[in-house]
Amino acid sequence: MREVAIIGVGDTKFGELWDMSLRDLGIQAGLSAVYDANLSGDEIDALYLGNMSAGKFTEQEHIGALISDYSGLARDHIPATRVEAAGASGGLAFRQGVMAVASGMHDIVVVGGAEKMTDVGDTLSTEIQAMAADQQWETSFGATFPALHAMIARRHMHEYGTTREQIASVAVKNHKHGSLNPKAQFQKEIKLESVLRSLPVAEPLGMFDCAPVSDGGAAVVLCPLEKARKYTDTPVKVLASAQASDTLSLANRESLCRFDATTVAAQRAFKMAGLEPKDVQLAEVHDSYTISEILAIEDLGFFPKGKGGQATADGETTLGSKLAVNTSGGLKARGDPIGATGVAQVVELVRQLRGEADKRQVSGAEVGLAQNVGGTGATVVVQILGRVN
Amino acid sequence: MAVARFWRENASRYNLIGTKCGVCGRVYFPPRSVCPTCHRKSIGKMEPFKLKGEGEVLTYSIVHEAPSQLEMQKPYVIAIVQMDEGVRITGQIIDVELDELKVGMKVRTTLRKVSDDGAAGVIHYGYKFMPV
Numbered sequence: 170m171r172e173v174a175i176i177g178v179g180d181t182k183f184g185e186l187w188d189m190s191l192r193d194l195g196i197q198a199g200l201s202a203v204y205d206a207n208l209s210g211d212e213i214d215a216l217y218l219g220n221m222s223a224g225k226f227t228e229q230e231h232i233g234a235l236i237s238d239y240s241g242l243a244r245d246h247i248p249a250t251r252v253e254a255a256g257a258s259g260g261l262a263f264r265q266g267v268m269a270v271a272s273g274m275h276d277i278v279v280v281g282g283a284e285k286m287t288d289v290g291d292t293l294s295t296e297i298q299a300m301a302a303d304q305q306w307e308t309s310f311g312a313t314f315p316a317l318h319a320m321i322a323r324r325h326m327h328e329y330g331t332t333r334e335q336i337a338s339v340a341v342k343n344h345k346h347g348s349l350n351p352k353a354q355f356q357k358e359i360k361l362e363s364v365l366r367s368l369p370v371a372e373p374l375g376m377f378d379c380a381p382v383s384d385g386g387a388a389v390v391l392c393p394l395e396k397a398r399k400y401t402d403t404p405v406k407v408l409a410s411a412q413a414s415d416t417l418s419l420a421n422r423e424s425l426c427r428f429d430a431t432t433v434a435a436q437r438a439f440k441m442a443g444l445e446p447k448d449v450q451l452a453e454v455h456d457s458y459t460i461s462e463i464l465a466i467e468d469l470g471f472f473p474k475g476k477g478g479q480a481t482a483d484g485e486t487t488l489g490s491k492l493a494v495n496t497s498g499g500l501k502a503r504g505d506p507i508g509a510t511g512v513a514q515v516v517e518l519v520r521q522l523r524g525e526a527d528k529r530q531v532s533g534a535e536v537g538l539a540q541n542v543g544g545t546g547a548t549v550v551v552q553i554l555g556r557v558n
Numbered sequence: 559m560a561v562a563r564f565w566r567e568n569a570s571r572y573n574l575i576g577t578k579c580g581v582c583g584r585v586y587f588p589p590r591s592v593c594p595t596c597h598r599k600s601i602g603k604m605e606p607f608k609l610k611g612e613g614e615v616l617t618y619s620i621v622h623e624a625p626s627q628l629e630m631q632k633p634y635v636i637a638i639v640q641m642d643e644g645v646r647i648t649g650q651i652i653d654v655e656l657d658e659l660k661v662g663m664k665v666r667t668t669l670r671k672v673s674d675d676g677a678a679g680v681i682h683y684g685y686k687f688m689p690v
Contacts (some may be wrong), residue, residue, distance in 0.1 A: 296625050305567065306588050307648045310672060310684065311621065311628055316636045319619035327617070327661050371636075372620040420638045420646040425617060 170271040174397035174404040174557070177206025177390035178516040183504030184354040186384040191227050191285035195236040198386030198509070199281045206390040207400050213242065214275035216249040217266045219259035219282035220508035225297045227288050236281065255301030256457060258282065259511025260541030260550035263389065264410045270391045282512035283386035294382050298507070301544035303418040315379055315458065316371035317419050317545050322460040323373055324425040328475070331463065333373055335478030337364035339459035340377050340501055342487050347498025349488075349529035354383055354504030364459075378459040383504035387513035394557075403523045408444065408536070409553040411437035419545045426475075428546030431468035435540070438551040439470075444536060446470040449492065449553070451521055451531045453514035455542035456499040465540050466494060469551070488529060496521060496529045511541035515552060522556045564682045569606075571684035572669060576645060578607035585609075587645040611667035612690070613641035618651065618659055627673045639665055639687055650686045664690040 179201025181194055189197070195218065203210060216237050224230045237249035252262040259282030266280035286294050299314040307317065325331045341361050347353040359377065367375035390400075397404035413433040416422055422429070439445060446469060454469070456462035463477035471492055472480045480486060486494035497503045497517040500510060518537035520526045539552045567588075569575040576587030580603030581596040587609060593600035618637035621628075628634060635651040651665060665687040672684040 292626055295623065299625070308625075309682075310636070310648055311625075311631075311634060311650050312636050312648050313621055313623065313625060315623065316619040316621045320617040320636070320638055323619065323661070324617040369620070369622045369633075371622065374619075418648065420648045425638065 171273060172394035173267050173270045173391055173407040174394040175389050175407065175515070175519050175554070176392050176397050176400045176404055177202045177204070177208070178388070178519045179203070179205055180352060180387040180513055180516050181385050182352050183383050183385035183506060183513070185287050187287065189384060191223055191229060191232065191283060192235060192239050194285060194384060194386035194506070194509070195232070195281055195283040196239050198283065198388040199236065199240050199279055202279065202388035202390050208277065208390065210241065211245070212277045213245070213247055213279055215247055215269055215278045216242070217262040217269070217278065217280045218249065218251050219262035219511055220251055221253060221255050221258050221284060222297050222300065222507070223285070225300070226294070227285050236283070254548040255543035256455065256507055257511060257541045257543030257548040257550050258508040259387070259513070260539065260552065261412065261511065261548070263512055263515055263552060264412055264550055266391050267407050267410045270393055276392055276396065278391045279388060280391060280512060281386065281388040282509035284506035284508040285384050286382045286506060287384050291382065307418055307420070313371060315374055318458040318460055319371035319374045320419070321425055321464065321545070325460060325463065326373070328426055331475070331478035333365065334361065335482045336378065336459045336463065337361055338482040339456060339462045340364045342481060343456060343495050343499040343501040346488055346496050346529060347502025349527075350498050350503060353498040353502050354381055355498065355502045374458060374460070380457045380500035380505035383506040385504055385506035385509045385513070387509045387516050389512060389515055389519065404557050405519045405522045406555045406557050407552065408555045409438040409441035410550070411441060412548070412550045413437070415547050417544065417547045426464070427468050428464055428542065428549060430546050430549035431465060431540060431542070431551070434549045434551040435469045438553050442553045444553065449536050449538045450534045451493045451496055451518065452538045452540065453495055453497060453517050454499070454540045455510070456495060456501050457505060457542070459501070461542065462494065462499065469538065469540060488531065493531045496526065496531060511539070511550065514539035514541060515554070518554045522554060561680050564680070574609040574611055574667060574685060576607050576609055577604040579603065580605055585643045585645055587641070587647060609641055609643055609645070613639040613647070613665060615651070615661055615663045615665060616640045616646065617661060620656060635659060637687060651688065652686050653688045658689070666690050
């Protein structure tokens with residue numbers, strides 16, 4: 170296998186972007202990544218695109234070819250492939266791109282992720298997100314997506330004594346980080362009391378425990394590490410990309426307090442990279458709900474099971490500590506345009522590892538990890554990236 | 559929505575029919591055609607198995623933001639129930655005072671209307687849980 174580098178990154182602002190369509194989002198993100206990689210465009214061999222549900226959100230399928238076409242690549246006839254695994258679509262698209270370059274099949278690969286969520290109303294948008302769960306045996310019986318996570322939260326509180334305040338502190342921390350990110354949907358700090366008093370969505374979780382509905386796109390350009398210096402002075406190396414799956418239904422798991430797919434994907438990734446959790450200085454994790462970040466930092470091996478809430482409340486994952494989690498603001502504050510999220514996590518890690526993260530820069534960042542989740546943990550992909558010295 | 563989509567699941571939705579692996583004896587709900595423990599050896603040996611319908615609440619949530627189908631029922635209670643046979647099922651708890659809800663409470667299934675295809679459409683029935 171060849172070693173793979175990231176030579177360019179790009180993204181749109183995340184938020185309710187009423188003047189932008191799905192194709193606008195994909196193209197703007199893709200073009201900015203191509204521009205960042207100093208490519209003319211002729212060199213691109215393939216495109217992978219993460220997207221969960223363009224058909225439901227915008228009544229448009231077949232968006233691999235669509236984005237390739239409107240990016241000006243129709244006459245180059247490059248292979249353009251859409252990848253779907255609900256919330257993990259972007260992370261999986263990235264992994265497909267990495268495998269294509271590592272295998273020697275392609276040299277220059279663009280990986281994009283995009284979702285246009287605000288072309289439908291709020292209720293429908295939430296119902297579409299719930300299609301990541303088991304439609305026949307969870308959703309159709311009344312389990313909404315927030316409710317499934319609320320049930321995880323209640324069980325975590327029951328088994329480990331995690332408090333409502335500890336769970337809420339994830340949102341406070343991620344809004345604080347988001348306030349330093351000019352691309353974030355919410356760039357405003359919030360108070361713990363505001364999270365605790367927010368309108369109940371699915372008890373014990375309230376509105377401020379949930380990532381928002383967002384539009385957005387993100388993209389990266391990959392190439393073999395040995396050719397990376399031709400395009401950029403600051404390549405970032407892909408140290409590992411690993412994926413795992415689990416039962417689609419939450420109820421069918423042995424434990425409701427952990428995502429085994431996260432643990433397995435992380436173990437595979439750390440083995441591939443020859444690293445351990447203590448070697449990581451920053452992590453972008455899938456905080457679609459506040460409780461999800463607590464599970465993530467435990468299951469990835471950063472904190473023992475049951476201690477993630479306390480660690481967050483104690484500031485051990487805040488910018489400036491040994492491990493900074495979700496410096497972008499995470500899904501909670503940066504926004505969660507589903508298919509774009511896994512790619513946006515990689516974009517944030519690259520900016521940090523290049524030392525270009527401005528006010529939210531993690532000093533001395535050498536190794537970063539991204540964890541991207543589909544559904545309630547049925548698909549998880551973990552990427553580990555490293556600075557090239 | 560095509561009627562067949564719900565009709566084909568009626569055995570499980572109405573009568574809690576899961577499957578039991580003829581090799582290791584493990585019980586599954588909803589039904590599976592392959593046992594995740596025995597893999598190939600279990601193929602063709604998964605037998606229908608009816609659950610008794612009794613269990614205890616592992617976790618629950620009170621849902622305030624409801625899908626359009628359940629808009630008129632909110633707030634409603636959704637739970638994951640550990641059945642006596644060892645399997646876990648996601649379903650609503652009805653006929654319960656919200657302040658009586660707790661992890662570990664005993665419940666049993668009952669057949670109720672779950673959703674419908676509009677005022678003139680087919681009604682979908684299925685299991686819900688109620689306190690014992």
